Amino acid sequence: MEYLKAFITGGIICIIGQILIDKTKLTSARILVLFVVAGCILGGLGIYEYIYNFGGSGATVPLTGFGYLLSKGVIEEVDKIGFLGAFTGGLKASAGGISIAVLFSLLAAIIFKPKEK
């Protein structure tokens, strides 16, 4: 059941992305930006929490989940250290993911050769 919920939640979020691609001709970069910002705002408003409680990884694996992580981190940090937490909480919470992505990108670029297109 948990897996089905994750499947459906993640699938629906991807359908929203697909509709945006097909209907608005937004580039994938714009869609990713939009999804992160949307996830962050929904997280800040406390709405994404419900999506997460229902969908689990279906809510955290899409990029909206990255935005949610940012909002969760920043809110926790503000609660902990006050106003200045607004400037550190987001990056702190997402530091692991960003670092890993940078490291793997670098490693992949060293290991793999560019493909002919």
Next chain:
Amino acid sequence: MDTSESKKKEYQKSVKNLSPNSPIIKNCIWAFFSGGAICTFGQILNNYFKSLSFGEDNTALLVNIVLIGMSAVLTGFGLYSKMGKHCGAGTIVPITGFANSMVSPSIEFKTQGFILGLGAKMFTVAGPVIVYGITTSIIVGIAHYFLAG
């Protein structure tokens, strides 16, 4: 009614012929199943790491490490872009797509040098995502401070 229906079909056919991307319904189905599958895989990883009694934060990080790592390898072999041709948003929207958007230009532009090629082009998509993500999170943090604090 009939004529409008047939006209509609004709129009759809011509659109189909004009645009190489197949119709939206088909794209959405692909996006739903591929995106759903990636998320389900994330859930499986999540439950696995949780069963090894990692904490919630560590579990989330480990799931990301595996997903990003897999995306990097698939991108390196040129398989991720092949999947993307069918799956569309299903492979763009998940974190694996974000990783792909960093790994792919890194590999492609390393021939232009490790600093301004690889190092800079890595953030062609990830840069804007991080810029606007962080900015939004700061706004959310400030709003939370004044409204909930």
